[in-house]
Amino acid sequence: xxxxxxxxxxxxxxxxxxxxxxxxxxxxxxxxxxxxxxxxxxxxxxxxxxxxxxxxxxxxxxxxxxxxxxxxxxxxxxxxxxxxxxxxxxxxxxxxxxxxxxxxxxxxxxxxxxxxxxxxxxxxxxxxxxxxxxxxxxxxxxxxxxxxxxxxxxxxxxxxxxxxxxxxxxxxxxxxxxxxxxxxxxxxxxxxxxxxxxxxxxxxxxxxxxxxxxxxxxxxxxxxxxxxxxxxxxxxxxxxxxxxxxxxxxxxxxxxxxxxxxxxxxxxxxxxxxxxxxxxxxxxxxxxxxxxxxxxxxxxxxxxxxxxxxxxxxxxxxxxxxxxxxxxxxxxxxxxxxxxxxxxxxxxxxxxxxxxxxxxxxxxxxxxxxxxxxxxxxxxxxxxxxxxxxxxxxxxxxxxxxxxxxxxxxxxxxxxxxxx
Amino acid sequence: xxxxxxxxxxxxxxxxxxxxxxxxxxxxxxxxxxxxxxxxxxxxxxxxxxxxxxxxxxxxxxxxxxxxxxxxxxxxxxxxxxxxxxxxxxxxxxxxxxxxxxxxxxxxxxxxxxxxxxxxxxxxxxxxxxxxxxxxxxxxxxxxxxxxxxxxxxxxxxxxxxxxxxxxxxxxxxxxxxxxxxxxxxxxxxxxxxxxxxxxxxxxxxxxxxxxxxxxxxxxxxxxxxxxxxxxxxxxxxxxxxxxxxxxxxxxxxxxxxxxxxxxxxxxxxxxxxxxxxxxxxxxxxxxxxxxxxxxxxxxxxxxxxxxxxxxxxxxxxxxxxxxxxxxxxxxxxxxxxxxxxxxxxxxxxxxxxxxxxxxxxxxxxxxxxxxxxxxxxxxxxxxxxxxxxxxxxxxxxxxxxxxxxxxxxxxxxxxxxxx
Numbered sequence: 001x002x003x004x005x006x007x008x009x010x011x012x013x014x015x016x017x018x019x020x021x022x023x024x025x026x027x028x029x030x031x032x033x034x035x036x037x038x039x040x041x042x043x044x045x046x047x048x049x050x051x052x053x054x055x056x057x058x059x060x061x062x063x064x065x066x067x068x069x070x071x072x073x074x075x076x077x078x079x080x081x082x083x084x085x086x087x088x089x090x091x092x093x094x095x096x097x098x099x100x101x102x103x104x105x106x107x108x109x110x111x112x113x114x115x116x117x118x119x120x121x122x123x124x125x126x127x128x129x130x131x132x133x134x135x136x137x138x139x140x141x142x143x144x145x146x147x148x149x150x151x152x153x154x155x156x157x158x159x160x161x162x163x164x165x166x167x168x169x170x171x172x173x174x175x176x177x178x179x180x181x182x183x184x185x186x187x188x189x190x191x192x193x194x195x196x197x198x199x200x201x202x203x204x205x206x207x208x209x210x211x212x213x214x215x216x217x218x219x220x221x222x223x224x225x226x227x228x229x230x231x232x233x234x235x236x237x238x239x240x241x242x243x244x245x246x247x248x249x250x251x252x253x254x255x256x257x258x259x260x261x262x263x264x265x266x267x268x269x270x271x272x273x274x275x276x277x278x279x280x281x282x283x284x285x286x287x288x289x290x291x292x293x294x295x296x297x298x299x300x301x302x303x304x305x306x307x308x309x310x311x312x313x314x315x316x317x318x319x320x321x322x323x324x325x326x327x328x329x330x331x332x333x334x335x336x337x338x339x340x341x342x343x344x345x346x347x348x349x350x351x352x353x354x355x356x357x358x359x360x361x362x363x364x365x366x367x368x369x370x371x372x373x374x375x376x377x378x379x380x381x382x383x384x385x386x387x388x389x390x391x392x393x394x395x396x397x398x399x400x401x402x403x404x405x406x407x408x409x410x411x412x413x414x415x416x417x418x419x420x
Numbered sequence: 421x422x423x424x425x426x427x428x429x430x431x432x433x434x435x436x437x438x439x440x441x442x443x444x445x446x447x448x449x450x451x452x453x454x455x456x457x458x459x460x461x462x463x464x465x466x467x468x469x470x471x472x473x474x475x476x477x478x479x480x481x482x483x484x485x486x487x488x489x490x491x492x493x494x495x496x497x498x499x500x501x502x503x504x505x506x507x508x509x510x511x512x513x514x515x516x517x518x519x520x521x522x523x524x525x526x527x528x529x530x531x532x533x534x535x536x537x538x539x540x541x542x543x544x545x546x547x548x549x550x551x552x553x554x555x556x557x558x559x560x561x562x563x564x565x566x567x568x569x570x571x572x573x574x575x576x577x578x579x580x581x582x583x584x585x586x587x588x589x590x591x592x593x594x595x596x597x598x599x600x601x602x603x604x605x606x607x608x609x610x611x612x613x614x615x616x617x618x619x620x621x622x623x624x625x626x627x628x629x630x631x632x633x634x635x636x637x638x639x640x641x642x643x644x645x646x647x648x649x650x651x652x653x654x655x656x657x658x659x660x661x662x663x664x665x666x667x668x669x670x671x672x673x674x675x676x677x678x679x680x681x682x683x684x685x686x687x688x689x690x691x692x693x694x695x696x697x698x699x700x701x702x703x704x705x706x707x708x709x710x711x712x713x714x715x716x717x718x719x720x721x722x723x724x725x726x727x728x729x730x731x732x733x734x735x736x737x738x739x740x741x742x743x744x745x746x747x748x749x750x751x752x753x754x755x756x757x758x759x760x761x762x763x764x765x766x767x768x769x770x771x772x773x774x775x776x777x778x779x780x781x782x783x784x785x786x787x788x789x790x791x792x793x794x795x796x797x798x799x800x801x802x803x804x805x806x807x808x809x810x811x812x813x814x815x816x817x818x819x820x821x822x823x824x825x826x827x828x829x830x831x832x833x834x835x836x837x838x839x840x
Contacts, residue, residue: 020618033646041611045618060694074652078645145800146775152751157665157673158758161688162747166663166675167762168600169589175675176686176760178663179599180588182646187603190610191461195796197617198440198465204624210798218777218795225498226453226602227763228791232494237684237764243586243598245577253577255586255595264657266596268581274480327582331572338578340596342587343647344657355566357638371648375638376615378630380565 014356015373016381021047024200025402027102027109028052028083029123031059033156033182034140034216035112036079037189042108042196043082044374044383050398051080051389052099055087055420058391073366077388081361081373085389086398087420090121095418098399099123104132105402107203108196112140115151125211134209136199138192144215154216159184163220168227170240177240188219249273251303251310252282255340258323266340267318267326273300278335285333286317359385395419434776435793436801441467444620445822447522447529448472448503449543451479453576453602454560454636455532456499457609462528462616463502464794464803470818471500471809472519475507475840478811493786497808501781501793505809506818507840510541515838518819519543524552525822527623528616532560535571545631555629556619558612564635574636579604583640588647590660597660608639669693671723671730672702675760678743686760687738687746693720698755705753706737779805815839 024047028039036059043049057064061079063072089095100123103109109128111118118124118139125137142154149162157178160166165184170177192214199210221228227238230247239246243255250273258265271278276299283291291313297303303310318326323339330337341349347370352358356377361369364387374383399405405413413419444467448459456479463469477484481499483492509515520543523529529548531538538544538559545557562574569582577598580586590597612634619630641648647658650667659666663675670693678685691698700712711733717723723730738746743759750757761769767790772778776797781789784807794803819825825833833839 018618020615020622022622024621037645041614045615072653074649075646077652078649144775144777145797147771149747149751153754153756154758155690155756157663157688157690158756161675161686161758161760164761164763164766165599165601166686166688166760167684170597170600171594174591175677176663176684177590177597178665178675178688179585179601179603180590180647180658180660180666181585181599181603181643183599183601183603183607183643186643186645187607187610190607190614191794191796194461194610194613194617195465195794195798197614197621198438199798201444201617201621201624202440202442204621211800212796212798213800214796218772218775218792221766221772221777221792222795223601223603223606224763224766225606225792226495227600228767229494229498231763231767232497232789232791233492237762238600240600240683243577243596245598246600255581255598257595263660264587264596266581266586268577268586268598270575270577327569331569336573336575336578338574338581340581340586341584342657343584343644343651346584346641346644347648347651351567352638352641355564355638357564357635357641369652371652372638372641372645374611374615375564375642376611376632376634377565378615378619378632380631380633 010353010356010359014354014381015359015384016378018044018046018378018383020045024048024108025106026050027099027106029109029111029113029118031112032061033079033185034188035110036061037186038140038193039083039110040079040081041190041193041374049083050102050394051083051085053085053087053391055089055392058085058087062391070365073363073388074369077361077363077369078371080388082386083389084394084398085391086395087392089418089420092416092418094413094416096122098413098418100131101403103128103135106132106135107200108136108138110138110192114153115141129209132209134203134207136196136203136210136212138196138212140188140192140214140216142216144218145213147215147217156182156184159216159220163217164224164227165220168238168240171242172240183223184216184220187223188214188216191219191222243268249304250300251307252314254311256311256315256318256326258318258326259321264340264342265323267323268338268340269314269330270336279303281333282314282330282335285329286314288313356382361385361387363387365390392420430773430776430779434774434801435779435804436798438464438466438798438803440465444468444528445526446470447519447526449529449531449533449538451532452481453499453605454608455530456481457606458560458613458616459503459530460499460501461610461613461794469503470522470814471503471505473505473507473811475509475812478505478507482811490785493808494789497781497783497789498791500808502806503809504814504818505811506815507812509838509840512836512838514833514836516542518833518838520551521823523548523555526552526555527620528556528558530558530612534573535561549629553629554623554627556616556623556632557629558616558632560608560612560634560636562636564638565633567635567637576602576604579636579640583637584644584647585640588658588660591662592660603643604636604640607643608634608636611639611642663688669724670720671727672734674731676731676735676738676746678738678746679741684760684762685743687743688758688760689734689750690756699723701753702734702750702755705749706734708733776802781805781807783807785810
């Protein structure tokens with residue numbers, strides 16, 4: 001199907017090419033992460049996703065630098081697997097016409113340019129709808145239409161600050177803190193992917209197109225709902241609690257330091273308020289049977305009142321064990337526990353690759369790169385990762401497949417500067 | 421359609437009932453957040469989502485306490501809007517048969533019980549597939565099949581610790597920190613919703629059912645991809661950087677303290693490395709034209725080398741202004757900036773309700789509750805929020821609609837204890 005397709009190095013048969021969206025054509029104007037994470041999810045489900053890229057530097061997420069070697073392809077890899085790339089100069093008349101011809105053949109188009117940019121390119125909703133009334137036209141912006149900030153640029157950090165996640169992350173007495181994941185981007189992309197798929201489902205029946213719009217600030221609030229629920233109960237803004245969960249009154253619960261004391265040598269342990277056995281089991285495991293039934297620590301409320309003492313009882317034991325042993329032993333005692341794992345530990349844990357959750361992208365230009373793929377399994381298998389496209393790699397093949405253009409036709413367009 | 425449907429108080433016509441999934445029937449066994457967030461997204465797109473609940477306490481996310489008043493409905497509200505609830509005792513033979521009859525009529529079923537529980541109930545994949553070969557059978561667990569921890573319970577915090585988010589959140593020299601959002605739950609639910617929708621789309625063509633499975637640990641890694649990309653470049657585990665973005669070498673960038681100095685009085689400011697004008701514009705805005713062209717701060721690299729000095733230059737100005745003024749003034753200068761907003765500030769900002777992003781849930785038992793709804797707009801409108809269901813509210817109406825049962829039939833089932 002795709003001449004650049006390469007196979008990853010996970011065990012044979014562990015992954016499969018998903019075909020759920022086979023035949024669905026997507027004209028993809030997206031850049032960086034919020035848009036590309038959305039179209040990559042659709043590509044992993046089998047859609048034919050064609051990136052329309054600027055001939056000079058492409059998606060700025062490629063991090064190409066004029067005149068310098070391409071040495072940082074990883075950001076682009078992780079958000080653009082399984083897609084195709086064509087280069088088109090949208091500022092040339094024949095380039096713009098070419099893209100309009102593609103939009104006539106498309107089921108979906110999506111962009112996340114700065115506010116107003118797609119309209120300035122001559123590809124606003126009204127134009128595209130007139131070309132193809134059945135198209136699903138999707139837009140991702142930083143702030144919503146009607147927001148006082150609707151014209152502002154936003155990056156992930158801005159959307160997260162304005163959507164609330166900073167306010168609930170960090171130490172109780174410290175400043176707000178950025179969560180270390182790009183939820184403003186990928187979190188938004190996932191909500192748009194869901195809505196596009198809903199529209200596609202209905203469209204099989206009605207043939208109707210729709211305009212879909214999401215703002216990153218608004219999308220972040222979707223992921224903040226548990227904090228809004230806490231506020232509903234307390235009547236005040238949700239607070240930060242370090243690694244404790246504010247609003248869940250139970251102890252012990254939290255992060256405990258483990259041997260040998262490195263920056264990520266911690267394990268999360270969570271006894272259940274609803275299951276009083278957890279505390280007794282934990283005391284037994286750590287050799288503190290003497291405290292079973294001790295009135296100071298009898299109920300969840302007692303333990304919350306003496307949380308620092310309770311935490312130290314646990315930490316005295318965890319400090320002598322690795323986080324992996326802590327997770328295993330506490331887990332075996334039937335108490336939820338998890339080691340804090342960093343990206344290198346996850347990378348080096350072979351069980352992820354054996355299950356196809358991590359796969360190695362093989363790429364025609366760049367070194368092999370192991371990355372997480374689509375984590376939902378269909379009939380036991382995750383979706384196979386294919387290479388992210390080289391800039392313009394599929395210009396000829398896509399123009400032939402979508403528009404029936406011959407090599408001569410494409411050569412002519414190239415001569416006119418339409419393709420860069 | 422639904423006798424308990426109540427209308428929210430957003431301005432007339434700002435929201436709309438989405439019909440993308442109208443006619444899609446979902447038998448929903450989910451509880452807490454990871455599963456319910458998935459089916460709520462599908463309900464907001466128009467699916468008929470029926471929660472099968474334990475007659476005594478229902479979904480434990482209801483936080484009902486035996487013999488005590490129901491005073492904490494907020495957690496349940498935010499993850500169960502627009503759904504129906506029926507009560508069934510799955511341990512009674514006629515209750516189990518009733519649910520099997522519903523599964524025969526369903527397009528999708530989903531559960532997120534502890535590992536092995538759905539099989540013990542007699543509703544494992546093979547059983548349900550035999551009843552309805554076209555069903556999409558979805559499962560959410562903490563750890564993946566084949567993981568050393570596949571039998572372990574996981575809650576959001578455990579999945580986040582083991583999936584990497586703690587390792588990249590918090591101060592550079594401090595301990596790993598829990599991001600204050602429940603990404604292990606809702607983040608997983610969104611990826612399952614996408615996959616269910618992909619399967620539903622294809623099923624319109626093929627009629628084929630599928631088994632879908634996702635693990636919360638694996639799902640978290642999807643949201644960690646930017647950190648895996650950073651690791652690809654540096655060759656070492658992604659690190660924490662407080663509110664700086666590790667791997668993005670630019671200054672100024674980060675969180676700056678604002679007046680009057682409250683716990684969330686900060687603004688994020690981000691100058692672009694690619695746009696050298698940002699620094700000069702910022703200096704002009706803050707009245708430090710004297711530093712324009714100053715060799716100490718000329719290039720991004722110079723400013724990174726003197727980051728503490730650069731940050732103090734900015735903070736001297738931001739400390740004298742509110743975060744809202746900071747956001748507005750810096751934004752107007754064309755530099756991305758965002759105030760850190762907490763849940764109460766978001767709650768009190770009327771522009772969200774005017775745009776239908778926040779809506780007020782009106783509920784037959786509980787007080788009005790303002791909450792974020794589905795943030796993606798379709799043809800300009802977000803989806804209308806309807807009440808979360810009272811436990812068992814729709815038992816009679818769903819059994820009539822789905823199975824054609826009469827009031828007498830339902831009374832008989834009730835007499836047998838099938839419905840609790």
